[in-house]
Every structure is written in C-alpha cells, then in structure tokens.
Amino acid sequence: MAKPTAPKRDSLTNEFDQTMKPVSLWTDAWRRLRKNKMAFGGLIIIVFYFVACLASPVLPIYPYQEQVVSHQNLPPSLHSAGKVMLFTRTAYMKQTMEADGRSEFNADEKAQLEAMRIDAQVNPENNRVYLLGTDNLGRDLLSRILYGGRISIMIGLTGTLTAVFVGIVLGSISGYVGGRLDNLMMRFVDIMYSLPYMLLVIIMMALFGQNIFNLFIAIALVSWLTICRVVRGQVMSLQNAEFVEAARSMGASTGRIIFRHLTPNTLGVIVVFSTLMVPQFIMQESFLSFLGLGVSAPMASWGSLVSEGANVMELYPWQLLAPAITMTVFLFAMNFLGDGLRDALDPQSKNKL
C-alpha cells in the first residue's frame, strides 16, 4: 500500500491567484544586503581577497621566500628589474653629478651604466617584474603580501571561529541556566577582561615559543569574552519568549532548548559580530608582529610586513605603503560588510510598516 508523500511544491497561489514564493529569512536578508552598495562592495572585495590569497600557491608569482640579493629594495614598477635598477642608478648618478656641478656623466659613471645595461639584457633574473617592488632581501613584495594575506586571514578566521564557538556555548549555557552558574561565569569573564591582555600574550609567546599555533591560541584565549557576553544577553532576552515556554511545556531538555531554539535565533547577532571580529583579530596579530612576536621569518603576515616596512619608511616608502594599504582596504571592506549585515539581518528595518 503506497503511503502518501507530500509533493514538494515551492510556489503556491494565494486567494487572489497570485503566486507566493517561499521567502526564508536568509533570502530576505540577502536581498537587503545586495541593495546596500557599500556592504555589497565590501563583500566583493573580500571575496576577491580570499580567492587571491588562497590561490597564491598556484598564481604565477615569485616564491615569497626567494631572495635575489641584487634586487634589493627595488621600487614598484611595470618594467623589468634590470631596467629599474638602471633607472635608479642613473637617477642617483644624476644627483651626484649635479651636486658636483657637472652637466654630464664622467667616463667612470658611463662605464657603470653600460655594464648594468648589458647585465640587464643578459641575466635572465633581471627580467623579473616586481609590481610592488622588493624588500631589503630582494623578496618580491607582491607575493609576500599575498602569502602574508593568507596567514593574516587564516588567523582572523580561525580565531573568530574559535571565539564564536566557545563564546556561544559558554554564553548560551550561562544565560539560560542563570543563577549561580551565570554569576560565577560572568565574574570569571570580568576578571579575564581586566587582565592586561597584551602582557599575557607576550608572556605566553615568550614562554611557549613563537610560532603560529601559539600566536593563535594566545589571541583566541581572550577573544571569546565579548561574544560570550553578547550571546548571553540575547539568550536571556529570548528565554522568556513564548516559543521557549512552549518547548519547555513539551518536555524539551535544557540542551535541546539551548541549542535548537535559543542559539539559532541569536545567529543574526553572531554573524554580525563575527564579521567585525575578523578585522580585530588581524589587527591584534599585526600589532604582535609589529612588536616582533608574531610570525617569524621567512613567513610573512601583513603585520610583519608593516613592521619591516616601517623601519625603512623614509627610504623606501612602498615597503610600508603596499602592505598597509592592502590590509586597510581589507579591514574597511569587512567593516562595511559587517554593518551591512547588521542592517540586513535586522527584521525591523525602516521600510517595514
């Protein structure tokens, strides 16, 4: 005997013979996000970054750790390395020449330039194009930025995900159970908040060594605090909602109520928070790298690149500007996206009656 199964129909007609397409909360939010140009722009930029950084091993760029000592500190250019070196040298010589009061190169200088010109044509290495220039060890800045982006973004993402996960679990339980457990938990959070965070991280890195894993743990250690508080607040405000009472009256266990009912309804806030946490993480990591506690050579992260660039800021400004601008654009984009998400996910937008 065939059991009747419900046919899956997605569009149905209402009483006026108009079709009503199903609208889930996410579709609605997506539509609103698309309308927000800044946020959507931010989203595009971020997707671009993700793709570029993730694909960096397969992109036709020079390996990030390869050093070509003769190509030290070259400025960004579309010309090949050889030509760039030639131009720089020429410019430098012109300066010396003018300082001496001459109007022409002397034989010595001409010889140097001629040698460089030949070298440029002969040596295949000199055909390289460094779009963003090189650093003081002759490493291509573009690829270092891309690889650095990988590291930075990965730290941002994994840090956020851990913080979010820990924060949701602890926040939900604390908010729902309430009473003494909540009190203790929140006092613990308060104490953690008041600890000098940077000091903690520095001590940790000093004690346990300076590698990515420790860096990541150190950052994640304190970042779950805010999410925990936020989720707790949401849970507390939702727990008296009638649908929670309904679940309780049906004999639902505490676990089910927390994770099946309360947490999904806090997702909106969590998504927004997470997008705003990723930039925070990247900033923290860059600060640590700036202090010299972040990733170690030859690996790069945006922070370490900025740190290196800052040292030679006056001589070779691009070594600071390139990574700094890259990072800033990414952070802006993330912030716009976060703002846009907050508006999109908030069901009480100003257009609703």
Add this chain to the structure above:
Amino acid sequence: MTASETLLEVKDLKMHFPYGGGFLSGKKGFIYAVDGISFQLKQGETLGLVGESGCGKSTTARAIAQLHRPTSGEVLLHGKDLAKLKDKDLIAARKNMQMVFQDPYASLNPRMTAGDIIAEPMRIYNGHNILSLSRQEMEERVEQLMERVGLSRFFKNRFPHEFSGGQRQRIGIARALALRPELVLCDEPVSALDVSIQAQILNLFKDLQEEFGLTYLFIAHDLAVIKYISTRVAVMYLGTIVEIARSADLYRNPQHPYTQALLSAVPIPDPKVERGRKRIILTGDVPSPDKIRVGCPFYDRCWKRMDHCKLSKPPIKEAEPGHQVTCFL
C-alpha cells in the same frame, strides 16, 4: 462522551513569586499571583477562566503546566499530583497535557519550519523513549494535523513569518495536539487575533473538542468569548476565584459584585442594547497582587462592601447547585 470523570483537580493552588534583592541584599517581597485556587475539571468540559490583568489567570495555567513550580497546593491530573512529580514522571504526565499560547508571533520559533514545529513534541517524546514513531509516521501525523486545523499540508516547509496571525495560531494548535493529549490549556489563544479570525479559531476549538474528546481550560479576558466556548466559568480577581458556575448560570445570575461589574462593562455590538444598558462603573484601578490582603480582595472597589468584608476572608457560598460565590453577601 464517557462518564464524566474528573480529569484535573486543583486544590488550594498558590504561586508566590519573590522579587527584589540582588546578589547581596535579601528579598524585598512577594507577588501573590495565585493565592489559593481550587476547582475541578471533568472530562470533555471546557472551564473558562476569566479576569482582568493581574488576576493570575495566566499564572494559574503555567502553574498547572508546571512551567512554574507551585509554591503550594496540589494539581491532580488523573489523580497524580503534578506538583510533586519530577523529571521522568513529569515528562510522562505532560504528554497528556499540552498548552496553546497567546501570541501567535512569539509562540513559534521563527527559525523552524511549520512541519518541524508541529513534529517537535513527537521528536522530544521519541527521544525520551515514551513514544516510538518512525519518521514516516511522524510525517503523516504532521500532515494530518495540518489538514485538520485547516492548513494546507503543502505549507509544511514554510517559516512562521510567511503565515498570517490566524494561521500561526493554527500551527500552535496543531502542535498542541501532536501528542494526542486529553487536556489542553489555552492561554488567551484568540486575544491577539482579528475579530473575523477569532470566530474561525473559536469554532475550530469547538470542533476539535468534539472530534478528539478534548478537555479545555480556556483563559481569556473577553467575557463574550468565554461565554461562547465554555461549559463552566470561573471569575478570578487578585489571585482568587470569586465566582464559579455553569456558563449559562453565571451570565444569567451573577452573584459576586465583581462579576456583575465585569458583565456590565463589556460592550455589546448592538447600539440599541448599548444605549439601554445601565453601567456599573467601578472606581479605582485594577490592583496589583503585591500585598498580603486581609479580608476580601475586592473590598477597595466594591460598592456593596460592608465593614466585616475588610476583616476576614469571605466564605464560599453555594447560590445554586454548581454555582459558588466567595462573598459575604
């Protein structure tokens, strides 16, 4: 209907909520939301619980459902005291007693589909090993319930915000019936609905009662609605029942001054009748249940009050068979 057996009996139910005080300071006081309620509910009946805000009717329902554990008193479902049951036993007992809530916008989880919402009680009880329904059986039951409450089963995968208020309330009713309970506690289920939808849902309640042999404890603040749906009515004021009678008797022959005032205040949709009415206008506001009151709780607003009404709690008198009043008159 089977012989009228008492399904639910409530004896001297009290629900006092402590308030005030924080981490360090002590409690400031109590809210005497429910202060000694007793009644019996027979199988197949509908007991209407009516009163204004602060009278404790919603709290009563929640205390019966054990969403708040009663401060004292007994709640006997088929003879078993729910207030004393814990955990497993309570869950088993709850299978027979489900609740429909007031706000159709807040009583459904916005992130769950209609089908999931209706199936949830079954899933929970499957998890407790009290029921063992297969997925197929649950799907079927969900669809049957949806059709029975007047929703097309094709809407199973839609979210609450895609439904209107009346439809959402139907989902809530279907959810309450998923476990085939005997007793349904209805906490103001039509108060948040439009007038034209209210009638639909009230009729639905009546039909379901007949079809499934349900017993209702129906709470509302609208006396006309209560009159339509109930077989017996209890009027509450400040946490106590001031009058309880068969529906027809109460409306024809109200004994307690509060009932009389309440009835005269309800507007009737007929201009000629309205013009001819004599209104009893009560003075003062609806009080809040935060003080221990000696004497009759209605003393402050009663126009028939006597001196001794202030001094001691009035007795329960029987005006006619099945019609009880808590008053000195």
Add this chain to the structure above:
Amino acid sequence: MAMTEDTILQVKDLRTYFNTDEGIVKAVDGVSFDLHKGETLGIVGESGSGKSVTNLSVINMIPSPPGRIAGGEILYHGKDMLKMSKHEIRQIRGNKIAMIFQDPMTSLNPFLRISTQMIETIVLHQKLDKKAAREKAIEMLKLAGIPAPEKRIDQYPHQFSGGMRQRVMIAMGLSCNPEILIADEPTSALDVTIQAQILDLMKGLTERLGTAVILITHSLGVVAGTCDTLCVMYAGRFVERGPTDLIFDSPMHPYTQGLIRSVPRLDREDDERLSSIRGQPPNVIDLPDCCPFYPRCDQAMDICKKKYPKWKNLDNGRTVGCWLYSEDK
C-alpha cells in the same frame, strides 16, 4: 456628500502609499468621509485595514521616507490641510485637532513630568502664561477624574497606572479645547472595567465640550456604544458608511454582515454556532484590481473578481461599496 453648515472636516479620496522593499503598500486607497460638529465618527477595521494610517494622514504625521500622501484632499473648514504650510499645520495640530493614541506608555515622554508636557501644549496654543496654564492643566486633570490633581501633575508617567495614563492623555488632548479629537484605539490596551471608565469619560467630556471625535477601533461593541456614524474599513478603503443604528440594524456589505455575525455576544444564547468569515485579511501589496473581499465573500459574483466596486450613495445617509448594490454590473 454636500457640505452642510456644521461640517468641520471633509476628507476626499485620501490615498496614502508606502514604498517598501516588496512593493508599494496602498495602505489607504481612496477614503472619503465628513465630520460634523459634535459628531462621533467611528472607523472600524481589522489589522491591516489602514485605519491608523488614515488617522495619521489626517494630521499629516505619516513617516515620510517610506510613506507619502499620494492623493486626495483633507478640508478643514474648507481649507486643504495637505496644501498648508508647516506653520499653519502646527497651529492646528494639538490645538484644533488633538490626537490620543493606543498605548499611553509610549505616547507620554517618560523623562518629563506631566506638568511639563501639559503646560508646554497649553502655553504654545492658548497663549497663556505658565501659571495660568498650570491652573488650566490641573482643571483638566480633575475633569478627567484624576484624584488630587495638584499633586499628581508633578509626577512622571510611570507613576500612573495604564488607565490613569490614558486619562492624562485625554486631559492633555482636550486641554486646548479642540474641535476634533482623534482617538486611535484608546482603550484597546486597557482592561474591560477600565475601558468602561474611559469610554464613559470620553463621552461625557466630549459632549460637554462639544468636541467632534474620530474613534478608531477594532471593537464593534465599543462603536455600538459610542459612535453616531460608522465607517467600516477593509484593505485600505471604506466598504460601508452611515449612521451606526442603521448599519447594525441592516448591514449591507457582506463584510459588515460577516463581522457583526462573527462577534460573540453576551446577550445571545450560546447554542448558536458563531458564523465566521473564511480566509484572512489580504496583504495590501500588489492587490489586483478587484474587490479585495471577494475571496472571503459568500455572495461574490464574477465582476467582483475583475473590478473594484463603485461607491453607491443611498438616501438615508448610507453609502456602500459593493457590486450587489450597483445597477451597472
């Protein structure tokens, strides 16, 4: 409708539209009515019918980015309010046309004392000095039935109960002796005994001061008791309009008929099954050109699905918008 001597407000074909993400919401789509001196006009409708928006349009308080008044005229003593300058409107609002809202909790500023709020209005419109304004305010509070008004005027809104706050709103509204009082569901948030008090108060005061009232409500009982003229609203338009007595006596539009039949009444025998209107109120976005009531109408004809019915004026002051009463079908 012809303008008689004592017509103070004429609304002609008012249209208010809102731009939303999903389309244009025609919240009010062609509403016309007249208001005479001292008359109490009731607008009855369910949620989504557009009654509150009608109100807000009359005093030009529609939030302007999403909403706009797309057409029509609002003639106050012959002058079109929609064409008035902001300055002129401000002189009328609060002074000649006052408004009270449903939830007194949100319409009184919780940070300001009652005295500040009331005196501000009086000083602004009546050109009295502060002392005289305070006297007037206390007098109004007394009229509104607030005990010890001299003391209570200096209190904050949260120190009043719901019913009291509504009285304060009424006192504020009437303090400038307006010609028109617009009351948007003034008693919907109140308990029934308090509702009786407030309606009584409003009736007494407006009769005494000769104020015309536009009362918006969803309760047929309330309009039956207080209104001279009744307008029934559905999906942004009036479907029926006329003297209250006549409409209740012999409702013409199927919606009005259905509505009156579906309200449970205290004075009816409870064996009769409540008749209900099937379906639910429509979503007013993108309504096709048809009678919006036709899916729920028992008497729907073919033409009802194709064109919006024409408005038909009858002799006894009644108007109805239904194809059943139009000669040309």
